[in-house]
Amino acid sequence: MRAVAAVVIAAIAGLGMWGIVAPAAADVPTTPAVEFVAPLCEGTTLDDPTDSSGPVANLASVFGTRLVAYNEGRAVPLYDVFGSNNNNGYPAVCGTRYVAGVGPVSEWMFCTDYFSHVCSGVDEDGNLLGFDGEPIPNMDTLPGANPKLTSDQEKLIAYLVQHGRATYAGTGGFSMNNATRAVADGDSWERAALQILVWCISDPVAPAPTGSEAERAATCEDNMSAATQAEILASIPDDPALTVAGPAAALPVGETAQFTVTTDVFTSPLTVTTGGVAASLTVISGPGVLTGSQLQVSGGDAPVAVVLGVTATGAGVANLDATATPTATSHIGWNQSPGLSADQKPCQVFATFHVADQVVLDGAATATFVTDDGADADAGAGAGGNADAGAEGNAGAGAAGNAGAGAGGTAASAAGGSATSAGAGSGANGSGQGSLAATGSEPVAPVVVMAAFAALLLGAVIARRTRRRLAEVVAE
Structure with a gap:
């Protein structure tokens, strides 16, 4: 089956052109790294990239020219979709880059130029190699969006790189060893199938295709039709909430x-x-x-x-x-070597899902649960009571009660009363609401003082009755 993939690669190398762009700003190590072994990309590969038979035994090694590129904040290609070192390798390509606060992060890079070269080989000096095996410049990060793509194409590719597709059925040479799904974190063939779907978006098949292009057209229609693309786009909000x-x-x-x-x-x-x-x-x-x-x-x-x-x-x-x-295009990076091979064809532009940069939304709320005696009725309270209450209760609070409460009760309640005091529940921010007097935001009105004094007397009466009942029990 790898031979079939090679036939597809040969078809890819036939035509195409893409402009050269200047490098953009990226995370750069504050202290230059020394030679190291990068983490492998997720999923499995047909070959073991740490045991290669070529000029570099461990393809995850970052050394020589690779190390220079890494310390400049560039993406460094490590190995192709099969885990091999090949000047005419098949994408996606595993690449590593420096992320501030994290270190080296390795992620799969998917091509967005079907007819351009992959440019992922490496020699014994760590040089990036082009299609003809000659050293080419290291990768640049494209500034902003990929100018070749429309906004909708970028959204679709961002979706595919992040989520993949749970089902896949390829035609002819695009069956990818009969892969049944297209995902980045699967095996080599499943990842190669996902690359096909990315090309369905970035490089739609021309009308009246022949040969392998007819097979690619059938594969795209079966897996990424116009209707499927529209469905995916409808599910991607412009401003997620x-x-x-x-x-x-x-x-x-x-x-x-x-x-x-x-x-x-x-x-x-x-x-x-x-x-x-x-x-x-x-x-x-x-x-x-x-x-x-x-x-x-x-x-x-x-x-x-x-x-x-x-x-x-x-x-x-x-x-x-x-x-x-x-899904958001803000965490998709675009990388390309500006080098040209002897045939004057450029290297692919790679789309990389930057996990560390992905958009994360969050929301939170709380609920307060109480027992029949009102225990834990105030989320903002100290031991058994309101945050403003002392051991014997404060203005408007009895022992173990809430603002304006008798023992174990709530505002204007006797012992064992209602648990729905001010601040007992919580809204979307999960916080209780303290008393107005406690906040200091408004002067205490006379009526508030009178109510507080009345509640204090009530608390004292209840406490006295409680002590009297206790004495009677002890006497009996």
């Missing part, structure tokens, strides 16, 4: 708190996690399917809402956090 809203009031333990997750991220699942008090998580309503911590939301252009249920097993605060990594 994610919000999470929780309940406004505290709930008794055993009841289910409802959290509303609103988003227009449909191309990849959200990661949803709970924290704080132990709780179970379910989907109550909306177009969402929860598998473990992954929530797949479906929809069209507009944001949709999915209501999740959180049921706590004890009193306390339950947190719900959601994160999303939407």
Whole structure:
């Protein structure tokens, strides 16, 4: 089958041209690196890149001219889709680059010029080699977008590089050893199949194709038709959004708190996690399917809402956090060597999914669960009470109570009263609301002082009655 791929490569090398561009700014190591072995790209390869029979035994080694390029912030090609060192290698190509705060990061680079050379070979000095085996300049990072592509083409390629396709069926030489899916993190053939789909976008087949181009046309129509492309584009928002809203009031333990997750991220699942008090998580309503911590939301252009249920097993605060990594062209880098081979054909422009630079959206909210006696009713309280309360209660608070509460109660409540005090519940930001007097934002009105004094007296009366009942029990 590799011979079949070689036939396809030979067809690729036939024609094509792409302009030369200047390098753009990139992360550069503050302290130049010394020779090292880069991490391998995800997935598996047909050959072992760390045990090559060519001039470089370990193709993940960054040395010589490769090291110079790395220290200049450039992407460094390491090996082709099969894990080999080949001047006429087959893409995608594994490349490594420096990422500030991380170090060397290796990612698959997908070609976006079907008829240009791959340019991924390396010699014993670490030089990048062109199609004819001659050293060529190291890769440049294109400034901004890929000028060859439209905005929609960039979006589609960003989607494919990030997500791949769960199914694939190639025709003739594009069957890629009968690969049934097209993904970057699979094996060599599955990755080669994904490269075919990228070319379906960047280099559509011309009308009335013949030979291998007829097979490529059939493959593109079966896997990446105009209708499929339109469907993918419809699922990619221009300005992705994610919000999470929780309940406004505290709930008794055993009841289910409802959290509303609103988003227009449909191309990849959200990661949803709970924290704080132990709780179970379910989907109550909306177009969402929860598998473990992954929530797949479906929809069209507009944001949709999915209501999740959180049921706590004890009193306390339950947190719900959601994160999303939407498809975006902002985390796609474009790299190309400006070198020309003897046939005057340029090297490919590579699209690289920069994992470290991907857009991450997040949303969070909380819910407070209380027992019948009002325990844990105030998320912002100290031990058993409001953040403003002392051991014997402050203005408007009895011992172990909330603002304006008697023992274990709430504003204007006696012992064991309602658990719905000010600040007991939480909204989208998960924070309780303290009393007006505690914030210092407004002067304390006389009516507030009077109410506080009345509550203090009530608390004292309740405390006295409690001590009297206790004395009677002891006497008996």
